[in-house]
Amino acid sequence: MxxxxxxxxxxxxxxxxxxxxxxxxxxxxxxxxxxxxxxxxxxxxxxxxxxxxxxxxxxxxxxxxxxxxxxxxxxxxxxxxxxxxxxxxxxxxxxxxxxxxxxxxxxxxxxxxxxxxxxxxxxxxxxxxxxxxxxxxxxxxxxxxxxxxxxxxFPRTDPVVIMTVEHEGRLLLGRQPRFPAGRYSALAGFIEPGETFEEAVAREIREEAGVTVRDVRYVASQPWPFPSSLMIAGHAYADDPALNIDTNELEDARWFTREQVAEAMEARARGEDGVAFSAPSPRAIAWHLLDRWLRAA
Amino acid sequence: MxxxxxxxxxxxxxxxxxxxxxxxxxxxxxxxxxxxxxxxxxxxxxxxxxxxxxxxxxxxxxxxxxxxxxxxxxxxxxxxxxxxxxxxxxxxxxxxxxxxxxxxxxxxxxxxxxxxxxxxxxxxxxxxxxxxxxxxxxxxxxxxxxxxxxxxxFPRTDPVVIMTVEHEGRLLLGRQPRFPAGRYSALAGFIEPGETFEEAVAREIREEAGVTVRDVRYVASQPWPFPSSLMIAGHAYADDPALNIDTNELEDARWFTREQVAEAMEARARGEDGVAFSAPSPRAIAWHLLDRWLRAA
CATH class of the missing domain: 3.90.79 (Nucleoside Triphosphate Pyrophosphohydrolase)
Structure with a gap:
């Protein structure tokens, strides 16, 4: 593809x-x-x-x-x-x-x-x-x-962090209640006053999934006009995979294996849902995060 | 230091x-x-x-x-x-x-x-x-x-690009009229609706200095509460160093050698102005851009 x-x-x-x-x-x-x-x-x-x-x-x-x-x-x-x-x-x-x-x-x-x-x-x-x-x-x-x-x-542009987290070759993805059935994607949240990109990534993952991360790195960015976001995508690593999910924010979050992610992305390329989960649309920067993670292997 | x-x-x-x-x-x-x-x-x-x-x-x-x-x-x-x-x-x-x-x-x-x-x-x-x-x-x-x-x-956070540009071992820095005498620093500007970080970096350098860049990469970020910016710092490369300065935005822009940047940063560590220019304050992310460029050599 x-x-x-x-x-x-x-x-x-x-x-x-x-x-x-x-x-x-x-x-x-x-x-x-x-x-x-x-x-x-x-x-x-x-x-x-x-x-x-x-x-x-x-x-x-x-x-x-x-x-x-x-x-x-x-x-x-x-x-x-x-x-x-x-x-x-x-x-x-x-x-x-x-x-x-x-x-x-x-x-x-x-x-x-x-x-x-x-x-x-x-x-x-x-x-x-x-x-x-x-x-x-x-x-x-x-x-x-x-x-x-x-x-x-002046026009607003609201920076949002969106990120994948890796632990021993597995990737943390979550689903919000509003997602289509079976869809899992990268966690995300607005960058707040008084924090860096890297701090916002760490805070959001801690808040939403209870996971502590290290070595946050920038991957890519995307304007997202609904209504005025700038998606700033990153990747981070976790030493401890234990999850403590904030159910006000997420319906679920799970660690997926490389094979599961690869299969779901192949299914997405055919316009289908994967076996373990339904991968995000190629229109979303989350798709690029998953794609680059697979290519980096 | x-x-x-x-x-x-x-x-x-x-x-x-x-x-x-x-x-x-x-x-x-x-x-x-x-x-x-x-x-x-x-x-x-x-x-x-x-x-x-x-x-x-x-x-x-x-x-x-x-x-x-x-x-x-x-x-x-x-x-x-x-x-x-x-x-x-x-x-x-x-x-x-x-x-x-x-x-x-x-x-x-x-x-x-x-x-x-x-x-x-x-x-x-x-x-x-x-x-x-x-x-x-x-x-x-x-x-x-x-x-x-x-x-x-919701509170505003305004993303700003700030970036150094490199050409054959020299660094492009500019000065705004409001800067202290002798100060040169990284070029900067707000990210606008409908563009990525990388596109904003390229646009600002083209607008302010008339320089076309490639290979924009992210370096670091910093919250800057005057009044509500998120500074997103990058580094890029130029193949053609010819300058066409927008004098509405910049008073001057120049290419500085690695030796000039190193000397100015050493002077800044002593609280002094450099010979070729006065380096930015360590409080500003521009200082980190110059520091990392020197260290990466």
């Missing part, structure tokens, strides 16, 4: 950040055939690919977010949604079905647009003073309209 | 996240001699160490944020500040002077408290609907008080 690329990475657009502060340049890009990403709420409209419209298709008064330039220098935009359309729900089956009709690069463009548009829809007001906010810097900022406050706000 | 530990990492407090949702347990911790971190605004009160007070010292009606448990199981708290006290300013000379009187572990406790307390002070209102918010889950959440909205909000 060819190694899949990291889903939501690899956007071909040039973010052209210098243009964000240049209102004239942005207006010129909009006048010169700027393209508007068609969304329904935050879901993509797919018709053999992403659908791009003329900027005239934006609702009257819509705030236009500058996504970047394509290779021809054409500006790509998305409209800030209404608050009720800025869902923070996880990706649905229907969304994954829609994305399966897109190229890798289109999925990346859509992911960035979804994260950014959703943030605008959920940040119409100033968290500091409660006044309305308005779009600034081509959508990479919102400013409080109160002159006394005038606080600038 | 002994290698300094990572500043703001290594807190000895157990975050005891299961207690955050347990109002009874939190109330019991508060009643049983809970300790309150003394702050002036967001600055630490230092008297031979951090100053901890009785919870009675908190202003009437103050929201108490649960920082964690010490080894004796005693609860540690900090009060949410007034909005006007929740500064987002960078660390001042006076702050670093105060922190120099603290142990490594105290600095970590303070850093987490500052990031969290500042977030509360700046998030008194719901970004979605503009209504007031109130503390929830021991300070690890704020909830919109509007029944129709009721949006939960």
């Amino acid at each position: 060819t190694q899949p690329e990291m889903t939501f990475a690899g956007s071909p657009l040039d973010r052209a950040d210098a243009l964000r502060s240049d209102a004239q340049a942005l207006a010129a890009l909009q006048a010169q055939g700027g393209r508007l990403l068609a969304l329904q709420g935050l879901e993509p409209v797919v018709d053999g690919g992403l659908v791009w419209q003329s900027l005239d298709a934006a609702p009257e008064g819509a705030e236009l977010i500058f996504l970047g330039l394509d290779a021809e220098g054409q500006g790509h935009f998305v409209a800030a949604p209404r608050p009720e359309d800025a869902s923070t729900a996880p990706a649905s089956f229907d969304l994954w079905s829609a994305l399966s009709g897109l190229s890798h690069q289109e999925v990346a463009i859509y992911g960035a647009a979804r994260a950014l548009a959703g943030w605008h829809g959920r940040h119409r007001f100033c968290a500091r003073c409660g006044s309305p906010t308005r779009i600034a810097k081509g959508g990479w900022q919102r400013d409080c309209i109160s002159e006394a406050c005038a606080t600038p706000h | 002994t290698q300094p530990e990572m500043t703001f990492a290594g807190s000895p407090l157990d975050r005891a996240d299961a207690l955050r949702s347990d109002a009874q347990a939190l109330a019991a911790l508060q009643a049983q001699g809970g300790r309150l971190l003394a702050l002036q605004g967001l600055e630490p009160v230092v008297d031979g160490g951090l100053v901890w007070q009785s919870l009675d010292a908190a202003p009437e009606g103050a929201e108490l944020i649960f920082l964690g448990l010490d080894a004796e199981g005693q609860g540690h708290f900090v009060a949410a500040p007034r909005p006007e006290d929740a500064s987002t300013a960078p660390a001042s000379f006076d702050l670093w002077s105060a922190l120099s009187g603290l142990s490594h572990q105290e600095v970590a406790i303070y850093g987490a408290a500052r990031a969290l307390a500042g977030w509360h002070g700046r998030h008194r209102f719901c970004a979605r609907c503009g209504s007031p918010t109130r503390i929830a889950k021991g300070g690890w959440q704020r909830d919109c008080i509007s029944e129709a909205c009721a949006t939960p909000h």
Whole structure:
């Protein structure tokens, strides 16, 4: 099986950040055939690919977010949604079905647009003073309209640790209640204020599985726009495999042998569930963690 | 010189996240001699160490944020500040002077408290609907008080890339206008929605220095509570050293030889500026990037 690329990475657009502060340049890009990403709420409209419209298709008064330039220098935009359309729900089956009709690069463009548009829809007001906010810097900022406050706000990106743990050739995986039947995957949790990546990995595994780890190392990262995560994946080692599962977080956690993981990943490549467990989707960075662990053997 | 530990990492407090949702347990911790971190605004009160007070010292009606448990199981708290006290300013000379009187572990406790307390002070209102918010889950959440909205909000942690770039044994460092005279350090910038760590590193170096990089690798991470960053440090390689500096971001950027970097780091260990440049403070992850590059030779 060819190694899949990291889903939501690899956007071909040039973010052209210098243009964000240049209102004239942005207006010129909009006048010169700027393209508007068609969304329904935050879901993509797919018709053999992403659908791009003329900027005239934006609702009257819509705030236009500058996504970047394509290779021809054409500006790509998305409209800030209404608050009720800025869902923070996880990706649905229907969304994954829609994305399966897109190229890798289109999925990346859509992911960035979804994260950014959703943030605008959920940040119409100033968290500091409660006044309305308005779009600034081509959508990479919102400013409080109160002159006394005038606080600038920036899009959120929430770092999440996700990690596999190894003990004597076996891998620790867990399942959350919301997972499909039989699915086991890498443990995960948000990085909190005041901790490093490595500390967050160790804390989450201790909290969720009662396991102490050492030698945490970084593996890879992935943007995950549900609603605005950055998945930072790691691998760690445990000397003691005894589990003490936090059943508020996990339905179960188990150590799987290399053979079990390999079989489940082979089954996944055929679109099937494995014997010992159902492996994560290749869209998720958890898949890459399992894949790299098998390859490193 | 002994290698300094990572500043703001290594807190000895157990975050005891299961207690955050347990109002009874939190109330019991508060009643049983809970300790309150003394702050002036967001600055630490230092008297031979951090100053901890009785919870009675908190202003009437103050929201108490649960920082964690010490080894004796005693609860540690900090009060949410007034909005006007929740500064987002960078660390001042006076702050670093105060922190120099603290142990490594105290600095970590303070850093987490500052990031969290500042977030509360700046998030008194719901970004979605503009209504007031109130503390929830021991300070690890704020909830919109509007029944129709009721949006939960979570503390921000903003991932930042910071990186050194190598070309034929020389290292690319830059200076921002706000740096002390002579200081050069690693380039840095926020990770944006829709990109991986590696993509953000490559984009920032291209934007700020006009340099194309390959083989980005992760080195280390550091919480940086000014106001709420997670510094994620990397190292990359460039095949072409030609610079095209964005003077909106950087005052200058240069390639330094290994000898120049080594001399500047030795001078820094003596509290002095180097000949070719002034090396970053050991408190900053940039220092660790330079140190590890020298050691890896």
